[in-house]
Amino acid sequence: MIYQIKQSELPKKLWSLIDAALRGEPVFIERDDKALVQxxxxxxxxxxxxxxxxxxxxxxxxxxxxxLDDFAAYMP
Structure with missing residues (x-):
């Protein structure tokens, strides 16, 4: 299952999203319907x-x- 959550919903669902990520499930945080963070x-x-x-x-x-001899021309 892919989790996509709006930024405004993040504070109340943060720990459940962390648990989902630890289980290997993709979690994306969105703003204005654009994914900002995975x-x-x-x-x-x-x-x-x-x-x-x-x-x-x-x-x-x-x-x-x-x-190195190759750099002799560049040395003072």
């Missing part, structure tokens, strides 16, 4: 991110900051 649930992360969890997985070249 209500979609946020994706839940499987596990929280942890700072430093990718440490040692990325290798930067020793000359990463070195100037």
């Amino acid at each position: 209500l979609i649930p946020l994706k839940q992360m499987l596990h929280p991110r942890k700072a430093g969890s990718a440490k040692g997985m990325v290798k930067m070249a020793d000359d990463f900051d070195a100037l």
Whole structure:
């Protein structure tokens, strides 16, 4: 079922619309018979991110900051 609701009806039906969106049902909020917003649930992360969890997985070249010969003409 697709839910289409006028902006003026939103305050009294908000939580039922949120529940519908969480069930995967399309929810659109309209003004002047034009859809303005689609209500979609946020994706839940499987596990929280942890700072430093990718440490040692990325290798930067020793000359990463070195100037490229191709740009020599543009350098002062």
